Amino acid sequence: MSTTGVASTEAPTDSPAPYRWRWAALFVILAAEVMDLIDAVVTNIAGPSMRADLGGNASTLQWLAAAYTLSMAVGLVTGGRLGDIHGRRRMFLVGAAGFTLGSLLCGVSVSPEMLIAARVVQGLFGAVMLPQGLGMIKEMFPPQESQKAFGLFGPVMGLSAVCGPILAGWLVDADYFGTGWRMIFLINLPLGAAAFLGALRYLPRGRSGEKPRLDIPGMLLVSLAALLIIFPLVQGREYDWPVWTFLMMGASLIAFVAFGAYESRRSRTGRDPLVVPGLFRKRGFSGGMTLGLVFFSTMQGFMLVFNLYTQLGLGYSPLRAGLVMVPWSGGMIVGFGIAQGVARFGRTVLQAGALVMAVGVFGVWLTLDMVGSGVGPWQLLPSLLVTGIGMGLLMAPFFDIVLASVEQHETGSASGTMTAMQQLGGAFGVAILGTAFFGLLGGGVASAVDHHAPELRRQLTAAHLAPAAQQRVVADLRTCASDRAVAKDPAATPASCTRLEKHTRSAVTSPQDGARVPAALRATASSAFRTGFGTVMKTVLWIVDGMLVLTFLLSFLLPRHARPEGAAGH
Known part of the structure; x- marks a missing residue:
């Protein structure tokens, strides 16, 4: 058996010694993952600052993230195959150098078009760099260590997803050397240089052999x-x-x-x-691809809607919203540690993680239901911690189980396909849960205004508004609040809000009432926002839990243990 843990009739019976620098090499690979995961989310936080500096319209903000995601997803399968052809170490170095260059171009961009083009460069070279990591881990680590190595991806992904917004908010606010938002890309220069030099020193050189041709x-x-x-x-x-x-x-x-x-x-x-067709005839790989698509959709979708809820619904700053998710990341580290201790249970660990994560998400729902719109970070801590523990348990054995049955010559193709599946799953999750969230939000906020309407009418009566004027103002507030909640450009004022302001001015009869009525409308809108966002968030959490139950059921497609096919006797 080879060090990759793949059974082969031509392999010697004695495994060669594991690669000496495998743990140092693992941290180089994880550093590349961190750069990718952070750069995928930073524009969500820094986007408004970029737009204010460079100009552009509302769609510019969408494209700052979309250009990266699209170019990454399009190039991943090819990037994995390039590692088979030219060597994984060489292509990792090319990808790291190109990604760092793309980051420099982002940091010195002078127009929205240049910044978007630089994000495409980042994504394309990231697609060359990232798939090589999974293949090299499979080469470097013996079977008894591979789950621990692959399991580190879960905590690293979670920490990066949580720390990315915190880091972006901090760097933009700190404005080091007057760079503002540019520092979120310029910080990649020392990180990229360290990854490149670390790769030169610690990554293994590919084995010589017959090289496939690029398809x-x-x-x-x-x-x-x-x-x-x-x-x-x-x-x-x-x-x-x-x-x-x-x-x-x-x-x-x-x-x-x-x-x-x-x-x-x-x-x-x-x-x-380009993609070895036999991969999809392997139970571990095809089942893992299906499960991974659902799970990464769930994870990315949950993170999106929860951040929307805390920032838009609860009014948290980006930094505070990121800090709320720290228990989630801490829980993932705990879950990873537990998974290492019970690794012998194989697939059962992954299944337990899906169920524990579902319990944690239900805990978030229960917290929102019991506390209401006044919920705070400390009240969310226990359920987010449990959610993170479940995710750590699920992620720890995932890659090892899926790649265990992949043969050496299929590794690059499999790694690129799996990484592309993560990107596709993330896009699915954002689209499905983001669409559900905003689709429900307008009605949720409008219903919340209806709930607060009796108290608002009492205040409008005290401000001497006639019943007909009250009806018109309340109806306008309902429409305005709903439109503002789902507005694609938060800086723009919906036409319904302009109409509300006009009708309010015409309805008041004295300067004193002219101050009291807008104050009552603002208070009602604020309460309705918090209530409506909370109601919609609880609905979406049921969808998230349903997706986790589906993840649990799909896990039965995987082998019981992370071992090569045909190795039942081990």
């Missing part, structure tokens, strides 16, 4: 298919889900089918495919 038609087909599905998922809500978004997703399915047929035909004729 150019397959690369174009899968890139087109990825673009057709990711673009409408990322941009659909921005354009209110027009017909063309659904047509693009349908065309994506056709392109993926064509890609699969082409890859199978290419493999049958003895040529090297």
Whole structure:
């Protein structure tokens, strides 16, 4: 058996010694993951500052994130295969250098177009860098250590997702050397240089052997298919889900089918495919891809809606919203530690993690239901901690179980496909739960205004507004609050709010009432926002729990243990 843990009839019976610098190399690989995960979220926090400095419209903010996600997703499968062809260490170095250069271009951008183009450069080189890590871990670590190595991805992903917004908010506010938002990209220069130098020193050189040829038609087909599905998922809500978004997703399915047929035909004729068709005949890999798609959708979607709730619904600053999620990250580290101690239970650990995470999400729902709109960080701490523990338990064995049955020559293709699945899952989660959240939000806030309407009418009566004027003002407030809650550009004033202001001025009969009525409307709108956001958040949490139950059920597609196929006797 080789150090990759893959059974082979040609392998010697004695495993060679594990790679000496494998743990140092692991931290170099994790450093690259951290750069990617942080850069994927920082523009959500720093976007308004970027727009204020460089200009642009509301869609500019969408494209700062979408350009990175799209280019990353389109290039990942090809990036993984390039590691098979040219060596994973070499392609990691190319990706790290290019990603660092892209970060420099972001930091010195002088226009929105230049910044978006630089984000594309980051995404493309990130797609070359990231898939190499999973393959090298599988090469470097013996089977008894591989779960611990793969399991570190869970806590690192969680910490990066939580610390990214905190770091971005801090760097923008600190304005070091007058750089403002630019520092969130310039900080990648020393990080990227450290990753590059660490890779030169510690990453293993690839084994010599027959190199596959790059499948150019397959690369174009899968890139087109990825673009057709990711673009409408990322941009659909921005354009209110027009017909063309659904047509693009349908065309994506056709392109993926064509890609699969082409890859199978290419493999049958003895040529090297971009994605090895045999991967999807392996129970561990195909089941893991399905489970991972659902799980990463759940994780990214939950993080999105929870951050929207804390910042928009509860009025937290970006820094405070990030700090609220610290127990979640701490819980993941605890869950990872527990998973190492019970690793012998294999798939059961992953299943327990899905159930514990579902219990934690239900705890968040219960907290919101009991405390209401006055909920604070300390009240959310226990349930977020449990949620994090569940996620740590789930993530620790995931990669090891999925990649255990992948053979050496399939590793690059499998790693790129799995990393692309993470990106696709994240886009699905943001699209599904983000759309559900905003789809329910307008009605939720409007219903909350109705709930507060009797008290508002009492205050309007005290301010001497006639009943007909009260009815008109309350109706306008209902529409204004709903429109403001779902506005794509928070800085813009909805037409309904302008109409509310006009009707309010015409309804008041004295200067004193002119001050009392707007104050009552602001107080009612604020209370309705908090109540409405809380109601919608509780509904979305039920969807999240349903997705976690589906994750649990899909886990039965995986092998019971992270071991090579045919190694039952071990």
